[in-house]
Amino acid sequence: MSEANDHRRRFMTYCTEILLAGLSLLVAIPAIGYLLAPLWKREGAEAGFIDMGRLADLPIGEWRLLALEMVHQDGWKKAKFRHSLWVRRKAASDQEVTVLSPICPHLGCPINWHPDRSQFVSPCHGGVFDAEGRYIAGPPPRSMDPIEFQVRAGRLLVRWQEFKIGVAQRVPVST
Numbered sequence: 121m122s123e124a125n126d127h128r129r130r131f132m133t134y135c136t137e138i139l140l141a142g143l144s145l146l147v148a149i150p151a152i153g154y155l156l157a158p159l160w161k162r163e164g165a166e167a168g169f170i171d172m173g174r175l176a177d178l179p180i181g182e183w184r185l186l187a188l189e190m191v192h193q194d195g196w197k198k199a200k201f202r203h204s205l206w207v208r209r210k211a212a213s214d215q216e217v218t219v220l221s222p223i224c225p226h227l228g229c230p231i232n233w234h235p236d237r238s239q240f241v242s243p244c245h246g247g248v249f250d251a252e253g254r255y256i257a258g259p260p261p262r263s264m265d266p267i268e269f270q271v272r273a274g275r276l277l278v279r280w281q282e283f284k285i286g287v288a289q290r291v292p293v294s295t
């Protein structure tokens with residue numbers, strides 16, 4: 121009788137240990153994954169193309185200012201950035217899209233579109249660009265900066281990029 125009880129007690133202890141080990145694993149695996157995940161995601165890993173939505177939702181022939189939000193991750197550090205982009209779908213074709221940075225290449229003011237003049241104007245010092253973003257007048261040292269984009273499955277994807285201001289050459293800077 122005592123031997124049977126002893127056997128049962130050992131069996132229950134064994135089952136309890138297995139159950140506890142299983143529960144520990146269930147808790148530990150996601151926690152370890154959470155802790156190690158940033159090490160595999162180095163800075164810039166999320167700085168790829170960002171989905172801006174369906175191309176068909178953009179009216180043809182009109183400039184639209186679209187907002188985008190980016191998440192930069194460096195190890196465990198995460199930071200959100202908001203930017204905007206001038207986007208125009210010139211025709212129904214996926215290829216006839218223009219995406220421009222709204223940052224003035226003179227000193228970085230946000231450039232506005234003036235449909236009444238068919239021109240982009242930088243309000244700070246009167247920089248003027250044509251409807252394609254080409255330099256016309258004022259202090260900006262170059263035309264508006266184009267932003268890289270792709271159209272995949274009817275969706276517009278952009279890769280945000282900033283450029284050095286105040287210089288004639290288009291020099292990318294890390295964001």
Ligand code: FES
Pocket residue numbers: 224225226227228229242243244245246247258259260
């Ligand atoms: S910042 Fe645009 S003209 Fe000076």
